[in-house]
Amino acid sequence: MxxxxxxxxxxxxxxxxxxxxGMAFLLVSTNYDPAPARYASMEAVARDYLTEKYQQxxxxxxxxxxxxxxxxxSETPPAGEPLVFYASAFDYLPxxxxxxxxxxxLQGLNETCLLSxxxxxxxxxxxxxxx
Amino acid sequence: xxxxxxxxxxxxxxxxxxxxxxxxxxxxAASYDASLRNLEAKxxxxxxxxxxxxxxxxxxxxxxxxxxxYYGCSALxxxxxxxxxxxxxxxxxxxxxxxxxxxxxxxxxxxxxGYCNSTDTTAGFDWSxxxxxxxxxxxNSSNAERTIVGRLSGVVDIRNYTxxxxxxxxxxxxxxxxxxAINDSARYVVDxxxxxxxxxxxxxxxxx
Numbered sequence: 001m002x003x004x005x006x007x008x009x010x011x012x013x014x015x016x017x018x019x020x021x022g023m024a025f026l027l028v029s030t031n032y033d034p035a036p037a038r039y040a041s042m043e044a045v046a047r048d049y050l051t052e053k054y055q056q057x058x059x060x061x062x063x064x065x066x067x068x069x070x071x072x073x074s075e076t077p078p079a080g081e082p083l084v085f086y087a088s089a090f091d092y093l094p095x096x097x098x099x100x101x102x103x104x105x106l107q108g109l110n111e112t113c114l115l116s117x118x119x120x121x122x123x124x125x126x127x128x129x130x131x
Numbered sequence: 132x133x134x135x136x137x138x139x140x141x142x143x144x145x146x147x148x149x150x151x152x153x154x155x156x157x158x159x160a161a162s163y164d165a166s167l168r169n170l171e172a173k174x175x176x177x178x179x180x181x182x183x184x185x186x187x188x189x190x191x192x193x194x195x196x197x198x199x200x201y202y203g204c205s206a207l208x209x210x211x212x213x214x215x216x217x218x219x220x221x222x223x224x225x226x227x228x229x230x231x232x233x234x235x236x237x238x239x240x241x242x243x244x245g246y247c248n249s250t251d252t253t254a255g256f257d258w259s260x261x262x263x264x265x266x267x268x269x270x271n272s273s274n275a276e277r278t279i280v281g282r283l284s285g286v287v288d289i290r291n292y293t294x295x296x297x298x299x300x301x302x303x304x305x306x307x308x309x310x311x312a313i314n315d316s317a318r319y320v321v322d323x324x325x326x327x328x329x330x331x332x333x334x335x336x337x338x339x
Contacts, residue, residue, distance in 0.1 A: 017150075024150065090181035092185035
């Protein structure tokens with residue numbers, strides 16, 4: 001009994017319990033729910049697509065996204081998909097619809113853009129990703 | 132002694148199991164909440180980034196429109212170019228942030244500093260104005276906030292009524308042009324010609 005008592009005294013068992021609890025704390029403190037991480041990664045795919053296409057003006061297509069990430073991205077809400085991830089980005093309209101370095105406007109034809117702000121709801125770009 | 136040993140062992144196991152379960156529940160909930168807050172914070176940061184990204188175009192839009200409405204094809208408007216530019220920018224900025232808002236993220240803008248002054252340093256133009264703004268763009272939700280200060284400066288060059296030159300060689304004498312250009316000290320970011328007398332695009336249809 002004396003030899004068993006060396007290992008299994010009440011104090012030793014209490015220490016073991018505390019040690020187990022400590023290890024459990026370390027273990028569970030590193031746990032995370034994979035759902036938010038998955039959402040973040042899918043949302044990043046959609047947002048990267050929008051910022052590259054509209055803000056950086058890179059000619060990227062949904063087929064490129066499929067090839068690069070294996071995800072299907074669309075600028076219209078996909079119908080019938082049980083799980084869809086969404087992202088948005090904003091890009092101001094080209095002033096007077098001019099995308100060149102220099103433009104000519106004609107009074108009475110297309111100069112009315114100089115009379116009001118070049119903005120409407122289409123500055124909001126939206127994309128949906130299905131896994 | 133034997134009974135006491137098993138009792139102590141059982142107590143230890145129960146304590147360990149209870150503490151483990153409680154810690155797991157607490158940390159799981161905390162981790163989930165933290166993940167959601169991080170997602171929300173990223174969306175707010177993205178919105179502030181977007182707001183700042185397009186902000187230069189808001190300034191350019193306001194300066195372009197103010198220049199045309201003051202020096203354009205009609206008679207000079209009331210006030211001065213700078214007062215018109217400042218009020219146009221303030222109006223456009225307010226409208227711009229309204230388009231950035233949705234049900235979860237709100238964006239507010241505040242003009243911290245503004246500078247507009249006449250300068251005649253640009254050769255070949257009738258009027259030149261140095262313009263600078265320092266604007267705070269703040270996006271926030273219920274749990275996150277991100278503020279970016281957009282700083283812009285440039286020169287607005289305005290020239291009224293110059294002959295239209297097509298392909299650098301052909302001059303249409305009846306064309307009446309004005310030019311509005313904005314230089315950000317590196318290049319012309321806006322360079323628009325407005326024909327105040329014609330509705331025919333001479334660039335694609337040479338002079339009659």
